[in-house]
Amino acid sequence: MKIRTLIATVGIALITVMGGAQANDPAKLNDLQIAHVAYTADNIDIRYAHLALALSTNPKIHEFARTMIRDHEAVNTQALALLKKLKAAPQDNFLSKQLTANSLKLIDKMSKLRGNAFDKFYASNELAYHKAVNGLVANAFIPNIENAEVKALFKTGLKIFKAHEKHAEMMVKGLK
C-alpha cells in the first residue's frame, strides 16, 4: 500500500508536469535543458542503484543495480562527450529540479527499508521511474530536440531504457 502510494507520487509528479501548465511544459525545454534533465535522470537512477547495492542482499537486485550503473554511466559519458563536441553546457531547469527533489524524498524513504520490503520498493520504483522517464523521452523530448546528434543519442538512450523497463518488470514479477 505504502509502495503504491509512493509510486503514484513519482508518476503523478511527472504526469502533472507533462499535462499541465504552459510555463512548466517539458515539451518547451530547449536541447540544453533536455540534456540536463537526461543527465539528472541518469544520475538519480545511479544513486538508487548504489543504495540497492548497499541495502539489498538479493542477487537479482544486485545484478539489475549493477546494470543500471553500467548503462547510465555509459549514456552519461556519451552525452558529456557530445556536449563537449558541441561546445555546450547543460542548463538547469524546473524539471531537473523536480526530479531531484522527488528522488531525495524516495531515497530517504528507501534507505529506511530492509530485506524484502526494500527489494519490492526498489523494483517497483525502478519500473515506475523508467516508465515515466521513457514516456517523457518519447513524447516530450525526442519530437522537440533540434540538434540531430542530440536527437540520435536520445533515440539510442530510449532503446536502452526500454530494455531496463522490461528488466524491471521481470524483477518485480520475480519478487512476488
Next chain:
Amino acid sequence: MRPFQMQRREVVGWAAAAIAAAILPFTIPVFAETNRKPVTHIVDITDFVFVPKSLEVRPGDRITWVNKDIVPHTATADDKSWDTGALKPNERKTITVTKKLLGGYFCRFHPSMKAKIATQK
C-alpha cells in the same frame, strides 16, 4: 551383331549417366554439407537485439559476437554452461561450436535479450 553391341554399350552408357544424374544431386550436397569447412557466423548485438536471433551452426564452426551498442552486453547460455563474458562497445568474442552451445542464450546484463543456436540441417 556389331550394331547390336554398339547399341548395348550405348544403353549401358546412358543408364550410367542417368543413374549418376539421379544420384549426384543428392549425394554431392550432403557430402559437401557434412564435410564442409567450418565457417564463422557473425552475431551482431545492436539496439539490444542479437542479430540473427536464431542461428544455425555445425560443430567446428565459430560464432563471433560483436557488440555494436554503447553499453556492455554478454552472450550467456540459459543454463550458464558458457559465457562470452562482458563485451564492451565494439568488442567481439569468438567461441568454437560444440554441443553445449546448442540451445537458448541471453544477456546477463539485460535478461530481456534472448536468442538461440540450433544445428544446421
